[in-house]
Amino acid sequence: MMHCNVPKDAISFGQGVPFFGPPKEAVAAAATVLSEEVGYRYGLDIGTVGLRNVIAGKLKVSNGIDADPDENIIVCAGANQAFFNVISAITDPADGIVLPTPYYFNHEMAVRIAGCRPILVPTDEDYQLDVDAMFDAVDERTRAVVTVSPNNPTGAVFPSWALNEVNERCADAGIIHISDEAYEHFAFGMADHYSPGSFDKTTEHTISLFSFSKSFGMPGYRVGYSVHPEWMHNDVLKVQDTIGLCAPMPSQAAAEAALRLCPDYPSRFVPTIEEVRSLFIKVLTENDIPFPVTDGGFYFLLKLPDDVDALAVAKRLIEDHGIITIPGRPFGATFPALRVSYGNIDLEVAAEGLERLVNGLEAIL
């Protein structure tokens, strides 16, 4: 935990949320349900029928995944809960879970809370998967391999061949590929998001996690879902029933309305985020700040010189230069790094923030 004095006019490249809120149709649906009995009673632990049906349609059309709404989908309070649900369902204490580093820190914490062992495997210099190294690290107690594409904190988008290879090698090893796709709508430039659950040879070994938080600008509503093979459905449902019981009913109504009435909502905002992303690339490269130009998830992970303490740099950037970034260590980065997020700011704020960042790094390093 870092304590520092945050100047009043600080600009944040820290927060991993998009700049937009939910569609008005979603807000209206939540408001309607709030005042009805269905809005305050417990709902089905698996999720409402309406939401699961619309999710199944979206999975088929947008992700190429064939999922039965009664056997393969469980709605829960966000992709974070979905991750914890499935880890709890498929592991025993001391089992191993392969996490490519840098990782999404809540995954590492969930693995530890479940009493399991994170098996950390570095990605390559462009933050792409080193599939051989991941499977070299698999031992007899390994239960799953996790991928996040587009990635937090690196922004890397993994190509379909790499994700399919992870699928195939998981199937060969008799373990599970957990694919976190919370940023499915945020792949930019030439990059495409790919759902490994669509690779039909291995769907018995693939769990896919999705979220409404980023795509529909509704992180506080807490809705996400897991898509998993039928053979583990009851085990995941037991965890869901025990931990969350059901996702908030007004939020499920909002999510259903969002997906049913505004399926293209996330793509409306992509051009704006792409503009800000281009400015980041231009300014950071012009100023020789090293980072792999990754393609998604509204993040870049900047590389700092080997001998600096990224936490101290981040603190000075905030206190002396009014620009908030997140050091790489909480994400398991084994080298000094700073995560910057470009999803929650407009061009003007981005330009001012980048100037502060460039000047700050020049003064500090």
Ligand SMILES: Cc1ncc(COP(=O)(O)O)c(C=O)c1O
């Ligand atoms: C990779 C990843 N997965 C899951 C989440 C959390 O999603 P949710 O709000 O649906 O729990 C985040 C949030 O930052 C994330 O970066």
